Amino acid sequence: MNKLSGTKGETHKKILDLAETLLLTHGYHAFSYQQVSQALGVRNAAIHYHFPHKTDLGVALIQRYRRRFTRFIEAQQMLAADEQLERYFELSDVYFLRNRQICPSGVLSTEFPRLPQAMQFEAEAFIADMRTWAVSIAARGRAEGCMHYQGEPEAIGAVFFSALQGALQLARVDGKILDTVKIQIRAMLGLPSPEPLREIPDVT
Amino acid sequence: MNKLSGTKGETHKKILDLAETLLLTHGYHAFSYQQVSQALGVRNAAIHYHFPHKTDLGVALIQRYRRRFTRFIEAQQMLAADEQLERYFELSDVYFLRNRQICPSGVLSTEFPRLPQAMQFEAEAFIADMRTWAVSIAARGRAEGCMHYQGEPEAIGAVFFSALQGALQLARVDGKILDTVKIQIRAMLGLPSPEPLREIPDVT
C-alpha cells in the first residue's frame, strides 16, 4: 500500500495490460486466467485474488480504456478537424501493427450479446463515446470549412466509425484494405488524399 | 442415398442450418456440438458422425455459404447497379432482423487468426468474393451513370463493404446505426435517399 505508484500493486497493472492485449487479439471469451497467469509467471489463483470473477476483469478493462480514451480526446481538442481525423486513422494503424489487434469497439460489439450485463453496460457507454467523437470531428470539419460532404455530421461520423472498425477486422485477412479505406474516406470528405509521410525531422 | 434431395441425409442439412445460425450469432469458437445436438434432439456423437471434427463443420459451412452467395450474385447480374446496392443493404437487414446476427465476413474476419487453417483458406476466398461484388457494383454504377463519387471503384467498394460489416456489428449495441449508414452511403454515391420498402430475398 505504501508503494510509490498508487494504491494498486504492480501485479494488478500487469494483469490489466496483458488481459487487454489478449482481449484485442483473442476476444473476451477466448482468453483465460490460465493464459494470463502463465504469461505473468504466477498462479491461476493469484489472478482471482485481484479480479475474483472474470467479469470484474472485463469491466475493469473497459473502464480503464474509457478513461484513457477520454484523455486522448481531450488532449486534441485544440487540433483542427482534419488533424483529428488523422489521429483517428493512426489509432487504427497502431492496433493493426500490434499483432493485428482489432479495436475495443470491434470486439465488444461483436461479442456484445454474450457479454455479462455489467460489461454490456460499460461497452455501450464506451462505444457511444467513440461514435460521439467521430461525429464531432465531422461537424467541426464542416464548420471549419476543411471538410465537404452530403448529409448530416451524425451520419458521416457513423460511416467512418463503422468503416474503420470493419476495415480493421478485414485487415486480419488482407492488410491492404485499411489504407484503401482511409484514402477513400479522405476523398469522401474532400480532403487532400496522399497522407503526408510524417517523417522524422532531419534537423540534427 | 436414394432420397429426393441429394446424397446427404436430412440430419446432415439440419446440422448445417443450425450451426450456421449459431455461427452468426455466437461465433465459431463460442458454439459447441452439445448445443447443436441438444437443439436437434440427438446425441453429441451423432454430430461427430456427420462432421468428425469441428473444423470439418466449419469448412462445410463456409463452402455452402460461398456457393449460395455465388448464386445470389449471379441471379442479379441483370439488375442495374443501384438496384444491386439495395440488395446488398437488404442482406444486412436480414441478418440484423434474424436475432441480431452478424454477417459471415464479420465473424470470420474477427476470429480469423484463431481459425483452423482449412477454415482460413475458405474464409479468405469468401471474403474476396464479397469484396469483389462490392467493387463491381461501384464500377458498374459509375459506368451506368447512376453513381457519382471521387476515387476508384476498388476504394468505394472497400468502404461500403467495411462500413456495412462494422455497422452490422455495432447494431448489436444500437440498432439505429444500420439505417444511418445506409442512408449516408447512398448520399455519398449521389443516389436518391429514401429507400423503397422491398421484399426480403430468400437466399437459400
Place this chain on the structure above:
DNA sequence: GTCTATATCCGGATAGAC
C-alpha cells in the same frame, strides 16, 4: 499477495454396441 489443492463443469473427440 501468492501459493497448493481441489471442485465442478464443459468442450472436443473416440470406441464400440445397436
Place this chain on the structure above:
DNA sequence: GTCTATCCGGATATAGAC
C-alpha cells in the same frame, strides 16, 4: 445413422495454508 460410455483437457472458481 444413432446410441452409450468414456477419456482428456481446459476453464472458472473456492478454501485455506504460507
